[in-house]
Amino acid sequence: MVRPVTGNAYSPPQIQTQPAVAPKDKTEAQDPSNGSQEPTGNFAKTPQPLRQKADLEVESKKRSEDLDKELRKYADKTPKKSQEVKIEEPPDRSFTDVDKLKSPNTRLDREYNKQTVGAMLKADLAGTPKGLFTKNYESASPQQKEEMARALQGALADDKNLNKFIQEKPERLARTNEIVDKVLPDPSIKENVKSRAAIQNFKEWNKYNDPPKKYPLIVVPGYTPLGQEDPLKLHPTGEERCKMAYEEYKKDRAPFIMVSGGNVHPSDTNYNEAVQMKKKLMDMGVPEERIIVEGKARHSTTNLRNAGRFMLEDGHKDKFKSALVLTDGGQAFYFSEHVLTFGAFHGRSQSELGYTVGRLNGTLQQNGNIEVDYRPSEDVKRRNKTDILDP
Numbered sequence: 001m002v003r004p005v006t007g008n009a010y011s012p013p014q015i016q017t018q019p020a021v022a023p024k025d026k027t028e029a030q031d032p033s034n035g036s037q038e039p040t041g042n043f044a045k046t047p048q049p050l051r052q053k054a055d056l057e058v059e060s061k062k063r064s065e066d067l068d069k070e071l072r073k074y075a076d077k078t079p080k081k082s083q084e085v086k087i088e089e090p091p092d093r094s095f096t097d098v099d100k101l102k103s104p105n106t107r108l109d110r111e112y113n114k115q116t117v118g119a120m121l122k123a124d125l126a127g128t129p130k131g132l133f134t135k136n137y138e139s140a141s142p143q144q145k146e147e148m149a150r151a152l153q154g155a156l157a158d159d160k161n162l163n164k165f166i167q168e169k170p171e172r173l174a175r176t177n178e179i180v181d182k183v184l185p186d187p188s189i190k191e192n193v194k195s196r197a198a199i200q201n202f203k204e205w206n207k208y209n210d211p212p213k214k215y216p217l218i219v220v221p222g223y224t225p226l227g228q229e230d231p232l233k234l235h236p237t238g239e240e241r242c243k244m245a246y247e248e249y250k251k252d253r254a255p256f257i258m259v260s261g262g263n264v265h266p267s268d269t270n271y272n273e274a275v276q277m278k279k280k281l282m283d284m285g286v287p288e289e290r291i292i293v294e295g296k297a298r299h300s301t302t303n304l305r306n307a308g309r310f311m312l313e314d315g316h317k318d319k320f321k322s323a324l325v326l327t328d329g330g331q332a333f334y335f336s337e338h339v340l341t342f343g344a345f346h347g348r349s350q351s352e353l354g355y356t357v358g359r360l361n362g363t364l365q366q367n368g369n370i371e372v373d374y375r376p377s378e379d380v381k382r383r384n385k386t387d388i389l390d391p
Helices: 048-077 107-126 132-138 142-158 160-167 170-183 193-201 236-250 273-284 300-311 329-335 344-353
Strands: 217-221 256-260 291-294 323-325 358-364 370-376
Touching: 107 132, 107 142, 107 160, 107 170, 132 142, 132 170, 142 160, 142 170, 160 170, 193 256, 193 291, 217 236, 217 300, 236 256, 236 273, 256 273, 256 300, 273 291, 291 300, 300 323, 300 329, 300 344, 300 358, 300 370, 329 344, 329 358, 329 370
Parallel strands: 217 256, 217 323, 256 291
Antiparallel strands: 323 370, 358 370
16 A cells, blocks of 8 residues: 655755756857757747747648658559448447347366365464454355355365365364354255155055065165366256166155265266256156255265165164165176175275275166165264365
8 A cells, every 4th residue: 555655745946948048149049959040030038948939830830741742752653442442330239239248157267266265265274363264255255155155165175175174173164164064054954854854754664675676765866977167957867867866766666765975076066966867767756755965975895875864864774774776887896795896886986085884885776776785883973074065
């Protein structure tokens, strides 16, 4: 910030445009422009700057006239056709769409937003000042809140140094979880109001605890490939998995379907896969109260872990003893406890979560699909401290 000058202001000396002392005679009054003697007559009484200006105007006019004569000579020698230059008028529609021009949300803009919000969160956690993030979020407009939420999600997903800083002290982790719950609420809370009521009122659980024929629950993992810039609709693979679940639901294989998938690629997307999968199933004809949304999982390991957490909730243990996992062949084979997989999925779960998610048994069907029987472990209730977005 430029500070005002205090005290006595400095005043530069005045520059004199005329000689301080008049010349004694004509011989001393030389014209500095061309060194000629001072002119006589009325013009001699004209101040020197005005005389110089008049000389320049005369010279400029003469040069302009000379240039015009040269151009006329050249034009007379040029064929007529080459002189005819047609200037097309711009179409009337040239500027009618100017109101549609908007600054695009480029990758650079999004990276800048993530860095800014990440720095704001770090300052809040360091107490410089305390509550900085929440105050800025609460005073923001609805559009700004959405942008802050996306940026926070991206920062926590991508910035390893920020995550390390958060996890260095328990109070930082607790404060971050408080901010995440406020800014990035779990969509399943809102989406599952009807399905949770239907679960409480459902009375035929014994009919569906008969695997592999019938299950109380079908679990459908989402699919968002790496490199997806900004998903606007359900990926074809995710849509195909929904179709598989719908076909088994029509056969009365299970009374409830859980769709699992969060906000994954890009890391700051506001697109929630499970919510979109729910809409797809409803379009196919599945009643809303029979669809359970699990909208936080961002990996294959947490698809099943979060499903297991729901199944082991208080009041659910006796209802959801097992689940049928329906997915495409590659992932189904990956989930299966088959000798050829060398326990790859369990190894990944152990590495990322610190435990295995439970028992998985894959069965090859006549149509070529692999159906996976899932029975969760009590370990799924343990919080994952290494991934704040996927606790």
